[in-house]
Amino acid sequence: MTAQRNGLKTIDITLVGMFVALMAIGANITTMFPFMVVGGVPITLQTFFCILAGALLGSRLGAISMSVYVLVGLVGAPVFAQFKGGFATVISPTFGFLLSYILVAYLTGLIIEKNGGKASYIVATLVGTAVNYIVGTNLMFMAYKMWADAPEGFTYSMAWAWMMVPLPKDIILAICAGMLAPRINFARKKSISQRTKHAS
Numbered sequence: 001m002t003a004q005r006n007g008l009k010t011i012d013i014t015l016v017g018m019f020v021a022l023m024a025i026g027a028n029i030t031t032m033f034p035f036m037v038v039g040g041v042p043i044t045l046q047t048f049f050c051i052l053a054g055a056l057l058g059s060r061l062g063a064i065s066m067s068v069y070v071l072v073g074l075v076g077a078p079v080f081a082q083f084k085g086g087f088a089t090v091i092s093p094t095f096g097f098l099l100s101y102i103l104v105a106y107l108t109g110l111i112i113e114k115n116g117g118k119a120s121y122i123v124a125t126l127v128g129t130a131v132n133y134i135v136g137t138n139l140m141f142m143a144y145k146m147w148a149d150a151p152e153g154f155t156y157s158m159a160w161a162w163m164m165v166p167l168p169k170d171i172i173l174a175i176c177a178g179m180l181a182p183r184i185n186f187a188r189k190k191s192i193s194q195r196t197k198h199a200s
Helices: 010-028 046-074 087-091 095-115 118-146 156-163 167-199
Strands: none
Touching (some): 010 046, 046 087, 046 118, 087 095, 095 118
């Protein structure tokens, strides 16, 4: 394989940067509303942009974009929820959700790549949302039990009860992403095809 096929093209780098920016915006768009934090878990639009990255960029680029987002935050840029950043975020109970974004984007893109039909977009975005909740909530529970300052009477059921608050919003947004992504991908492929015809 050539270096061109293995490496990132200019358009790839641009798209990765765009989704890093969208994740930062989605993480903090609700910061102006302090009541949108349940059990220490901010209600954000990160899951929506994460699954959209996988659906539009594919498994490889989607995972890369989420990896870059997490790394940018870990080196200190205030791109995480509530404008947080820095390596100390690793010990935050919600860090598991950040890690899950990489897997979510990858799996969302992979399901679509394997199937390709419009229905697969809905399935992929819902699966991505489920993975985000399963990985993030379980790692949050472990963090509270092992090193974080857990609320009094904290239980596994309580952790999931917290997550029931943003769940309807994320399911609706996942379906919206699953309906929007194929339209964007079709328009993008059509545009590329037209440019190729004009260039030939």
